[in-house]
Amino acid sequence: MEPHSSIYQSTMEIIVIAKQVKMADSVKCDFAGVEAAIRLKRKTDARIKVVVMGEEKDAIAQVRDSISMGADSGTVLLLENAEIDSWICAKAFSDYLKNENFDLLLSGSFPIDADTIQTGLLAGNMLGLASASHIEDIDTGEASGLLKAKKRMEDRVQILDVKMPCMFAALPHPEAPIYKTVPGINRxxxxxxxxxKLDLNDQKGKIKVMDSFKIGERKRGKCLTAISTEGAAKEIINTIAANHIL
Amino acid sequence: MTDFKGGILIFLEERNDKLSKISLEMVAGAFALAKEAGCLVTGVLIGNQMEEAIETALRLPINKLVICSSGSLGDFDSDKYARVMEKCYKEINPSLVLLGSTSVSVGIAANLSVRLSKGFVSDCINIETGDEGFCLIRPDATGSVHQRLVSETGESLICTVRPGTFSEDDLEYSDITPEEVFVPWEDDVSKALELIETVYEKKQYADITKARVLVSGGRGMGSAEAFGQLRILADLLGGEVACSRACIEAGWATGPMQVGQTGKTVHPELYLALGISGAIQHVTGMKDSDLIIAINKNPAAPIFDVADLGIVGNIENILPVLIKQLQERKGDV
Structure with a gap:
């Protein structure tokens, strides 16, 4: 079954998905998707629903934060095991979304932003949606049923015309944060x-974690005192390269 | 059960008729893994007008080169490219599919994963061979813990590899030409996504908290002119310029660039502290960086207590040499 689309008749229906990642003492939330949705809503008539997957208390808090910023409604998909495989998470999102009406599906676009690039793109593809990542800006298209999106690539920007329904993984805009408003908080x-509540017990994942290892506490490292200028530059470059940064 | 027999399939990214740096890195890594596992490596090139890229690819240490060239493949489209990759996958049945962790490849990887119903692991920082097949190493959301992942089902995995995971320097070009296979392409699918325009422009880095690399200057930079040189270094490393409070007070930099208790807390992959003494108010804001490299002329500077690599020396002399060496080394990522 394919997701339904209202084909942007009057009000564009946007659904934002976000998967929370539990860390030692906090939960990592991804707001890049909802921020992109709110920016688009400022340009056109749109309704935003946020669907957050995570543990109840934290996921409700993220939905509330999203509504406070400008989303209209939200739902929590209750995940009791936060460590679950991203394939299962994407499947759970796509199963839920099959029964929803939407024109645009949004997620965040960085693996560091709570892993949603992987989950979001998988969910979009599972639903058979035209999907694109690293979306910097979204605008209404020239024709009805089309969106114009700006995809940021390493060395260029692509301007895309995309038929709705579609899925975008949005880039964050830290330089232009979207704040909560008082009416938003009240709402x-x-x-x-x-x-x-998601029942994922029978779902089989694709990947298993063999083990994990912690990166050590910070200690004083190597300190070179008598080194030539060329030697110092070389040492710096080698260290950067050995750490996979160059 | 260990099974490497399908070998490794690599999506070779082509940009403006050149193989991207990440593609060469992946071939270098795959070559070493294939040696360990005793398996074959296949490269896939998709695009249009790829004469130079094909010429380079034919010199790579791979066993087979699959080429899919068509006028309608000139502009990158993840769905079309994933369909070509699906075709290649079904021919070869690889144990591992590698793509770069780039804006181009991540969409192909997710699309391919769903088409083939195979697991997808993004942003790997290492790959090993083990009893359960290929093990993929990736950081968790905190960045401070690494996970070792394998296939749950024993089936092949699709992974995107972070640039820099393998070194292009390890690449040994081969005299043995790989087998060339041409895959036809018919563009028979109605397009939901249409490329209107491609614009080449330089990315503006705005927020130091999101930068992967920070080149940060302190009072020891000595002057606004010297501080200005940091931009060149940051561009070479794909990063942003930051500073300590002293530079704001001196008028060399603006507020949003400041790291520390009264500035921003950052945790980039690389924090290059140049002429920063390392007062606790500054260190609080950057101590969680993955890698800290510091240059300071004072051997007793506290920045060395948190630096993975410290150089006691004169910034004025080291900075231009560092820039020059990086410029010489730099290629297209």
Missing amino acids: AYSVDIPVI
């Missing part, structure tokens, strides 16, 4: 946020 605490 966030007055709307119902449905919590849907």
